[in-house]
Amino acid sequence: xxxxxxxxxxxxxxxxxxxxxxxxxxxxxxxxxxxxxxxxxxxxxxxxxxxxxxxxxxxxxxxxxxxxxxxxxxxxxxxxxxxxxxxxxxxxxxxxxxxxxxxxxxxxxxxxxxxxxxxxxxxxxxxxxxxxxxxxxxxxxxxxxxxxxxxxxxxxxxxxxxxxxxxxxxxxxxxxxxxxxxxxxxxxxxxxxxxxxxxxxxxxxxxxxxxxxxxxxxxxxxxxxxxxxxxxxxxxxxxxxxxxxxxxxxxxxxxxxxxxxxxxxxxxxxxxxxxxxxxxxxxxxxxxxxxxxxxxxxxxxxxxxxxxxxxxxxxxxxxxxxxxxxxx
Amino acid sequence: xxxxxxxxxxxxxxxxxxxxxxxxxxxxxxxxxxxxxxxxxxxxxxxxxxxxxxxxxxxxxxxxxxxxxxxxxxxxxxxxxxxxxxxxxxxxxxxxxxxxxxxxxxxxxxxxxxxxxxxxxxxxxxxxxxxxxxxxxxxxxxxxxxxxxxxxxxxxxxxxxxxxxxxxxxxxxxxxxxxxxxxxxxxxxxxxxxxxxxxxxxxxxxxxxxxxxxxxxxxxxxxxxxxxxxxxxxxxxxxxxxxxxxxxxxxxxxxxxxxxxxxxxxxxxxxxxxxxxxxxxxxxxxxxxxxxxxxxxxxxxxxxxxxxxxxxxxxxxxxxxxxxxxxxxxxxx
Numbered sequence: 001x002x003x004x005x006x007x008x009x010x011x012x013x014x015x016x017x018x019x020x021x022x023x024x025x026x027x028x029x030x031x032x033x034x035x036x037x038x039x040x041x042x043x044x045x046x047x048x049x050x051x052x053x054x055x056x057x058x059x060x061x062x063x064x065x066x067x068x069x070x071x072x073x074x075x076x077x078x079x080x081x082x083x084x085x086x087x088x089x090x091x092x093x094x095x096x097x098x099x100x101x102x103x104x105x106x107x108x109x110x111x112x113x114x115x116x117x118x119x120x121x122x123x124x125x126x127x128x129x130x131x132x133x134x135x136x137x138x139x140x141x142x143x144x145x146x147x148x149x150x151x152x153x154x155x156x157x158x159x160x161x162x163x164x165x166x167x168x169x170x171x172x173x174x175x176x177x178x179x180x181x182x183x184x185x186x187x188x189x190x191x192x193x194x195x196x197x198x199x200x201x202x203x204x205x206x207x208x209x210x211x212x213x214x215x216x217x218x219x220x221x222x223x224x225x226x227x228x229x230x231x232x233x234x235x236x237x238x239x240x241x242x243x244x245x246x247x248x249x250x251x252x253x254x255x256x257x258x259x260x261x262x263x264x265x266x267x268x269x270x271x272x273x274x275x276x277x278x279x280x281x282x283x284x285x286x287x288x289x290x291x292x293x294x295x296x297x298x299x300x301x302x303x304x305x306x307x308x309x310x311x312x313x314x315x316x317x318x319x320x321x322x323x324x325x326x327x328x
Numbered sequence: 329x330x331x332x333x334x335x336x337x338x339x340x341x342x343x344x345x346x347x348x349x350x351x352x353x354x355x356x357x358x359x360x361x362x363x364x365x366x367x368x369x370x371x372x373x374x375x376x377x378x379x380x381x382x383x384x385x386x387x388x389x390x391x392x393x394x395x396x397x398x399x400x401x402x403x404x405x406x407x408x409x410x411x412x413x414x415x416x417x418x419x420x421x422x423x424x425x426x427x428x429x430x431x432x433x434x435x436x437x438x439x440x441x442x443x444x445x446x447x448x449x450x451x452x453x454x455x456x457x458x459x460x461x462x463x464x465x466x467x468x469x470x471x472x473x474x475x476x477x478x479x480x481x482x483x484x485x486x487x488x489x490x491x492x493x494x495x496x497x498x499x500x501x502x503x504x505x506x507x508x509x510x511x512x513x514x515x516x517x518x519x520x521x522x523x524x525x526x527x528x529x530x531x532x533x534x535x536x537x538x539x540x541x542x543x544x545x546x547x548x549x550x551x552x553x554x555x556x557x558x559x560x561x562x563x564x565x566x567x568x569x570x571x572x573x574x575x576x577x578x579x580x581x582x583x584x585x586x587x588x589x590x591x592x593x594x595x596x597x598x599x600x601x602x603x604x605x606x607x608x609x610x611x612x613x614x615x616x617x618x619x620x621x622x623x624x625x626x627x628x629x630x631x632x633x634x635x636x637x638x639x640x641x642x643x644x645x646x647x648x649x650x651x652x653x654x655x656x657x658x659x660x661x
Binding site: 153 | 374485486514516522540541544546567570
C-alpha cells in the first residue's frame with residue numbers, strides 16, 4: 001500500500017545543506033503497524049513529515065519517492081494532496097494542545113475537516129463526529145468542549161478521533177503518547193491497537209521509547225543519524241537485536257522486573273548531522289567497532305529476515321547475539 | 329539511617345479562580361516523610377500528583393500552607409535572616425527538568441557555578457573559585473575545558489551534568505532533582521542516573537529524585553514514595569514496594585509500565601489514567617473512583633499511612649484491614 005524508496009530529505013541552509021534523512025526505503029502492507037524508533041535528531045520525525053508531504057522549507061525531499069496506493073506523493077501540488085489528506089491518510093501529531101485550535105470547539109474542528117472533503121449535511125457531520133468520539137471512548141457532549149477543557153489524554157483521543165473521520169487507510173502518528181502519564185499512555189496504546197484491528201488501517205508510529213511499542217507493532221525500524229540501522233519483525237528485534245545500536249538502546253532502560261543490574265547506556269552523543277563521522281555513523285559510540293568500521297560506510301544487509309546496517313554482522317565476525325551484547 | 333530532613337503534615341494549597349473565588353487546589357495534603365543521609369529517595373506519581381510542589385516547598389520557593397519541614401533537626405520556617413536562608417539554599421539546591429531552559433544562553437556554562445560559589449562561599453578567591461569549578465565539573469564527568477563553553481555547544485546530557493555541577497559546588501547535603509532525565513534521550517539517561525548514585529556514594533549527598541518513571545526510580549533509588557493526588561499512597565524500600573505493592577494505585581502504576589521483556593499486562597486496561605481533581609476535596613480516599621476494591625469506608629474516611637511491612641507503609645483501608653496488612657490484596661496484577 002505504501003512504498004517508500006530511496007527517500008532523502010535535505011535541510012537547505014545558507015552555508016550548505018544537511019541531509020536529515022538519508023536513503024530510507026520501506027514498504028507498508030494494508031493493516032500493518034510499523035514502529036519507528038530512534039533518538040532525538042535521528043530524522044524520524046522528518047521522515048514522517050516527508051511521507052505525509054508536510055515538509056516546510058528549509059526541508060526539501062532531495063531524492064526518492066513515496067508511493068501511496070500507486071500514486072507518487074512527491075511532487076504533487078497542495079491541491080492534489082489535500083484530496084488524499086484526512087480521507088486516505090491522516091496524521092496525529094505529538095502535542096495535541098498545539099495541533100488543536102484553542103479557540104474552536106472540538107466539534108467545529110471536526111466539521112472543518114469534513115467540509116474540506118465534500119458537502120456533508122449538518123446531520124451527517126453531527127452523526128459522524130459523535131460516532132468517532134465514541135470510538136475513542138469520549139462522551140459526544142465534548143463536541144461542544146474546547147481543547148483547554150479536556151485533559152491531556154482526552155485531547156490526544158480527540159486528535160485520534162479526528163484522524164478517524166474518514167476511516168483512512170493509513171494513520172501516521174508522531175509520539176502521540178509522549179505527553180501522557182504511564183497509565184494514560186498504556187490505555188491510549190491499547191485503544192489505538194483496538195481501532196486498528198477493527199478498522200484495518202495501517203499505522204506508522206514514531207517514538208523514542210522502544211518499550212512502548214514492543215507489544216503493539218508488527219515491524220520495527222530503528223533509525224540512527226538519518227539512516228535505517230535495523231528493520232525487522234518487532235519480536236525478533238527485541239529478542240535478537242542485531243545492530244549494536246539497537247542492543248545499546250534495549251539495554252539503556254532499566255526494567256521493573258528481575259534483578260537490578262547496573263546499566264551503561266550508550267557512551268557519547270548522537271553525531272552532528274553536518275559533521276558525520278566517516279565509515280559507519282555509529283562507530284564512534286560503538287564498543288564493538290573495528291578499524292574497518294571507521295573506513296567503510298556499511299549498506300543495509302539482509303541477515304536472516306531482518307535488515308541490518310553493520311559491517312561486522314555482514315562479514316559474520318559477530319554471529320551470536322551474545323557476542324553483540326554490550327553488557328554481557 | 330541518620331535523619332537529614334523530615335516533613336510533618338506538610339500541606340500546600342493554591343487558591344484558584346477569580347479574585348472572589350474561594351476554591352482551593354490541594355496540591356500537597358498532609359505529607360510526612362523523612363530523607364536520610366546518603367540516601368536517594370524517589371518521589372513518583374503522575375502529573376498533578378504534587379511531586380514538583382513538594383520540591384518547591386522544600387526549596388523554599390513556596391511557603392507551606394501548613395506543616396513544618398525539619399532540616400538537620402531545625403524547623404525551616406524559623407529561617408529569618410539572609411545568611412541563614414543562603415545557607416539553607418546552598419545545602420538544599422535544586423536541579424531542574426529542562427536543561428535547555430535552565431541556563432542563560434549568552435553566558436558561558438561556568439557562570440552559574442562561579443556565581444553560586446561567590447555567593448555561597450565568599451571566603452574563596454577568584455583563583456580558588458575557578459579551581460573549585462573545575463573540580464565539580466570533573467566530579468560530574470565533564471572535562472575542565474567545558475567550563476568555557478556556551479550552552480548551545482553542549483548536548484542535553486552534558487547540560488544536565490552542568491546542572492548537577494552547579495548544585496555540587498555549594499557542597500550540598502540534599503539535591504532536589506525534579507525530573508532531571510525526562511527531557512533526555514534514552515541512551516543518555518542511564519549516565520545521569522549512574523551519576524546520582526556515584527555522587528551519593530562518593531560525596532555522601534542525598535537526592536530527592538522526582539520522576540514519573542518508576543523503572544528509573546527502581547534503578548537508582550533506595551526508597552520510594554508514591555504520590556497520588558497530593559498525598560502519599562505508599563512508601564518503603566524501593567525493591568520491597570515494587571515487588572510487594574500494597575496500594576492499588578501502586579499496583580496500577582506498575583502494571584502500566586511497558587516492559588518488552590515481559591508479556592503485556594492487561595490489568596487495569598480500562599483505566600483511562602485521568603488525573604483526579606483535588607479542588608476542595610471531601611474526606612475519603614482520593615483513589616476510590618478508580619479503585620476496584622473500594623469499600624464504603626473509602627468514601628467517608630481519608631486513609632492515613634500505616635506500616636504494613638517493616639519500613640513499608642500504605643494509605644489504604646482495604647490493604648490495612650487484610651490481616652493488619654500482612655497479606656497482599658491485589659487490585660491490579
